[in-house]
Amino acid sequence: MRKQTSIFILIAALLCSCNAGTQFQSQGGIMELASHITVHETTHSYFVRIANPWKKGTLLHTYTFTDSLPTDYKFSRADNTVHVPLKRVVVMTNSLAHLMVELGVEDCIAGVCEPEYISDTLIRTRLADGTIADCGNSMYPTIEKIMELHPDAIMVSPFEQTGYGQLEKLGIPLLECADYMETSPLARAEWIRFYGRVFGASACADSLYNKVSTDYNNLKDVASRTVMRPKVMLDTRSGSAWYVAGGNSTIGRMIADANADYIFADNDNSGSVPLSFETVFERAGNADVWLLKNSSSVPLTYSLLESDFKSYASFRPFKERNIWVCNVNQVPYFELSSFHPEILLGDFISIFHPEMSSGRYFYHPLDE
Numbered sequence: 001m002r003k004q005t006s007i008f009i010l011i012a013a014l015l016c017s018c019n020a021g022t023q024f025q026s027q028g029g030i031m032e033l034a035s036h037i038t039v040h041e042t043t044h045s046y047f048v049r050i051a052n053p054w055k056k057g058t059l060l061h062t063y064t065f066t067d068s069l070p071t072d073y074k075f076s077r078a079d080n081t082v083h084v085p086l087k088r089v090v091v092m093t094n095s096l097a098h099l100m101v102e103l104g105v106e107d108c109i110a111g112v113c114e115p116e117y118i119s120d121t122l123i124r125t126r127l128a129d130g131t132i133a134d135c136g137n138s139m140y141p142t143i144e145k146i147m148e149l150h151p152d153a154i155m156v157s158p159f160e161q162t163g164y165g166q167l168e169k170l171g172i173p174l175l176e177c178a179d180y181m182e183t184s185p186l187a188r189a190e191w192i193r194f195y196g197r198v199f200g201a202s203a204c205a206d207s208l209y210n211k212v213s214t215d216y217n218n219l220k221d222v223a224s225r226t227v228m229r230p231k232v233m234l235d236t237r238s239g240s241a242w243y244v245a246g247g248n249s250t251i252g253r254m255i256a257d258a259n260a261d262y263i264f265a266d267n268d269n270s271g272s273v274p275l276s277f278e279t280v281f282e283r284a285g286n287a288d289v290w291l292l293k294n295s296s297s298v299p300l301t302y303s304l305l306e307s308d309f310k311s312y313a314s315f316r317p318f319k320e321r322n323i324w325v326c327n328v329n330q331v332p333y334f335e336l337s338s339f340h341p342e343i344l345l346g347d348f349i350s351i352f353h354p355e356m357s358s359g360r361y362f363y364h365p366l367d368e
Helices: 006-016 094-102 119-127 143-149 165-169 183-188 190-200 202-224 250-259 277-284 302-308 310-314 341-352
Strands: 037-041 045-051 059-066 082-083 088-091 110-112 152-155 174-177 231-234 242-245 272-275 290-296 323-327
Touching: 006 183, 037 094, 037 190, 082 165, 082 341, 094 110, 094 119, 094 190, 110 119, 110 143, 119 272, 143 165, 165 231, 183 231, 183 341, 190 202, 202 250, 202 341, 250 302, 250 341, 272 277, 277 310, 290 341
Parallel strands: 059 082, 088 110, 088 152, 152 174, 231 290, 290 323
Antiparallel strands: 037 045, 045 059, 242 272
C-alpha cells in the first residue's frame, strides 16, 4: 500500500507555522458548520454551548473560558468557568491526543486513556519515559492516577444516558468532546477551532482547519466531475447482526461526496442500525465496491473472510474481487480520520474512481 507522503509534509508544515498563545482577536461566533457546538468570543473570554446530540433542543453543557480569572479562583461545576489556556490535561480520546500534537501543544498532555490504541510516536515515547501517564480505560479510568496529575481539565467523550462517576467529584473541569456526534465530516473537523482556543493555539487551529476544509472541498469538486457512481457497501456482520451506518452518518455523507451511491443512503440515521444478514444481502448483494475495516494481527484475505462466514462469497464485490480493507492496527485510522476527513475522502475517490487515483493511505485491496 502506497503512503501519501504529502500528508506528512502538510502536517509538518502546519506544525512549524503554529505558535501557541491565548488569542481572542475575532468577535462573535466562530463555528459555521458544526451543529453541536457554538463558540462566541469576546475580548478576554469565549462562551461555549454544547448541544445534546441525543435530545434535540437541549444542552449538554455550557462553559465560560477566560484568561482573566483571579489567582484564587476555584472551579465550580455550578458556573463552569475555566481558565485558559489549559496547560495540563488528561485526554480520553486518541484522536484528540493526536490533534494536540499537530497543534504543537503536546506538552499539555499529562495523561491518556487506553494508550494501546495510540500510534503517535511522540506520545508513545513520552508514555514509555513516564512524561505522559497511563490513566487506564476510558470508561473506568484510574481515579488515583488522575488525581496525582492535578490536571487543569479532563477531556471526556459523552455517551447517551451515562455520567462520569467519580470524575464528577474531583472538582476538575470535564470538557465534553462531542465532536464525534457531528454528521458532516467538515462539521466534525471544525471542532479543531474550538480545541485550538482551549489550548491557546487558535491561529494554528484555524490554519489547520482551513487547509483541511479547502482540500476536502477541492477533492469533492474533482469527484463531482466523474461519470460513474458505484454502489458501495460497508463492513461485516458482528454476531447475529450487521451494523449498518446510516445515510446521515459522516461515512455515508463522505461516500456521497466521493460521487458514489451508498447502499443505505436512504436510511436517515446518523448512527449505526442493526440489520439481519438477509436484509443487507437483499440491498447490497449487487454492490460494486465493498469497504471494510478490521483490527486483526493476521492480514485479512478473501479465504479468511469466507471461512468466517460462507455467505460473504455471495456478494458481487467478493466474486469480482473488489473488496478494500483498512487494518486499523497498521494505520492510524481513528487518530487521523476524525479531523482529517480529506485523507479518507482521497482514499474513497481513488477506490471508486480509479482513473483519479493518486495513492491511498488507509485502504488496500483485500488479498487472496
